[in-house]
Amino acid sequence: MDHRPQAWGRPRDDIYGAYDGSYLQNSGPKQATQSPVVTGTSVIAIKFADGVVMAADNLASYGSLARFTDVKRLRTFHDNTVIGFGGDVSDMQYLDRLIGEIDIDQEYELEQLPDREAQKSVELMQASNLFTFLRRQMYHQRNEFNPLWNQILVAGFDDEHKPFLASVDLRGTSFTSPSLATGFGAALAQPIMRKYAATDEDAARLTRDQAVDVIKECMKVLFYRDARSLDRYSIAVVTKEGIDLKENEQLEKQSWAFAERIKGYGTQTV
Secondary structure (H helix, E strand, O other), rough: OOOOOOOOOOHHHHOOOOOOOOOHHOOOOOOOOOOOEEEEEEEEEEEEEOOEEEEEEEEEEOOEEEEEOOOOOEEEEEEOOEEEEEEEHHHHHHHHHHHHHHHHHHHHHOOOOOOHHHHHHHOOOOHHHHHHHHHHHHHHHHHHHOOEEEEEEEEOOOOOOOOOEEEOOOOOOOOOOOEEOOOOOHOHHHHHHHHHHOOHHHHOOOOOHHHHHHHHHHHHHHHHOOOOOOOOEEEEEOOEEEEEEEEEEEOOOOOOOOHHOOOOOOOOOO
């Protein structure tokens, strides 16, 4: 019996003639993803004196449908780096596994050292090193005509232990800045963040609490203005002491209560 899916329920060849399977394109060229299906929206980040703050909402949209409301798009690497993913969720999961393998390999190498003091003396991969790897990976996939449909932010520290923040997109285009945002955040959140961190000198004057407040204000603006955003989000603070990651933060509960005071909205007595 022929168990191939294309043979299910089709007419018999001896009665109706041979089946035409040309529509299956079995001999056609290999095709890569032309456009993402399930996507995440903006990731935003800003430097401050002692590290970097990054945030992204927990929504993954199926086209224009707000389908998955618990997708975490911030990933940690060791205790010194946070990676934020915008764009295609399946490509994000591929990169997450790839980064996880590197993390396991490095931890395994540390375990082979004879004692704990020797392990402490080994320099772990910093954010700038991981960013170099991701940048080359994205550029390689672009050259293979099978790009990973993501824009990625990497936050942590460089080899000189200074706050580090950089971005790379599906074409391999990369750059650094005191504040960065992907998606609609580049238009809606960046103007707010640049008021406080237009240059590295401005960012060096920001405290941790000030940077967190700026990011929270930006997340509020994105929730109101970006149709593909959610009021529940993840926020991470990277310092030399480690990573403080919270994955279920929420904006104010009555986000749209102000609409009741607008003339012409709903049933009102004016």
